[in-house]
Amino acid sequence: xxxxxxxxxxxxxxxxxxxxxxxxxxxxxxxxxxxxxxxxxxxxxxxxxxxxxxxxxxxxxxxxxxxxxxxxxxxxxxxxxxxxxxxxxxxxxxxxxxxxxxxxxxxxxxxxxxxxxxxxxxxxxxxxxxxxxxxxxxxxxxxxxxxxxxxxxxxxxxxxxxxxxxxxxxxxxxxxxxxxxxxxxxxxxxxxxxxxxxxxxxxxxxxxxxxxxxxxxxxxxxxxxxxxxxxxxxxxxxxxxxxxxxxxxxxx
Ligand code: NDP
Ligand code: 8X3
Numbered sequence: 001x002x003x004x005x006x007x008x009x010x011x012x013x014x015x016x017x018x019x020x021x022x023x024x025x026x027x028x029x030x031x032x033x034x035x036x037x038x039x040x041x042x043x044x045x046x047x048x049x050x051x052x053x054x055x056x057x058x059x060x061x062x063x064x065x066x067x068x069x070x071x072x073x074x075x076x077x078x079x080x081x082x083x084x085x086x087x088x089x090x091x092x093x094x095x096x097x098x099x100x101x102x103x104x105x106x107x108x109x110x111x112x113x114x115x116x117x118x119x120x121x122x123x124x125x126x127x128x129x130x131x132x133x134x135x136x137x138x139x140x141x142x143x144x145x146x147x148x149x150x151x152x153x154x155x156x157x158x159x160x161x162x163x164x165x166x167x168x169x170x171x172x173x174x175x176x177x178x179x180x181x182x183x184x185x186x187x188x189x190x191x192x193x194x195x196x197x198x199x200x201x202x203x204x205x206x207x208x209x210x211x212x213x214x215x216x217x218x219x220x221x222x223x224x225x226x227x228x229x230x231x232x233x234x235x236x237x238x239x240x241x242x243x244x245x246x247x248x249x250x251x252x
Pocket of ligand 1: 008009010011012013014015032033034035057058059060085086087088089109113136137138139180181182183184185186187188189191
């Protein structure tokens with residue numbers, strides 16, 4: 001049976017790579033993000049491989065999230081797989097110097113946004129007693145690193161929500177799991193450092209980071225297991241990384 005997947009944060013990085021991987025497998029796609037031109041560009045690319053539609057919303061806007069998902073065309077209304085991926089870090093500051101706007105952004109997007117999207121999609125999964133939710137967490141949801149404070153808190157919240165969803169949705173036969181990457185080279189650090197490309201590039205220098213496609217391959221593996229198999233919680237790091245703070249860098 002052909003599946004339909006909704007991917008948040010499909011305009012860049014991990015979400016885009018997941019969409020591209022799923023398209024190769026013929027999974028129908030609902031691509032979500034705020035940058036409309038990128039959504040349309042990706043739609044044109046992937047429509048050659050599978051059925052694609054797009055939804056443009058900011059995950060922080062609960063009304064827009066609900067309206068967008070409720071307004072999906074009939075052929076995309078049955079969502080089998082939800083990839084809760086949209087999110088970013090904003091800033092890297094010691095707690096006493098953190099920006100309130102950065103804190104709001106991380107908690108509103110990474111935590112509340114994930115909840116708003118899930119809330120809109122869950123009723124259909126509950127009714128059908130079928131569905132698969134994959135939450136993109138992070139190693140930052142498993143440990144806390146210096147200056148990571150609120151970003152780590154947001155990803156610890158994703159870890160807790162992942163566990164809570166699995167407990168509560170067990171009675172409906174819905175699969176819930178998290179994929180928690182370490183350092184992946186995407187636009188993540190560019191966003192964290194507010195467009196400072198030089199600083200962002202520095203994060204991934206001296207070692208081989210994960211690529212978005214590495215995570216996409218894993219996510220496809222997770223969704224393509226037989227239905228009785230649920231990969232509940234998976235952590236993946238570059239070989240050079242042992243923890244959030246221990247990374248084997250050349251010349252270091
Ligand atoms: P990118 O910056 O490349 O992608 C982030 C995506 O999230 C974009 O598509 C962006 O789309 C979307 N997004 C951000 N804010 C919003 C918003 N308010 N509303 C809707 N969509 C939004 O980063 P990554 O691909 O690396 O990040 C994806 C996920 O992976 C995040 O949850 C991140 O925390 C997690 N992660 C990343 C790691 C890394 O090292 N890169 C490691 C571990 C986890 P748009 O701007 O168009 O809305
Ligand atoms: C992204 C990984 O270590 O930059 O979640 O926080 S890290």
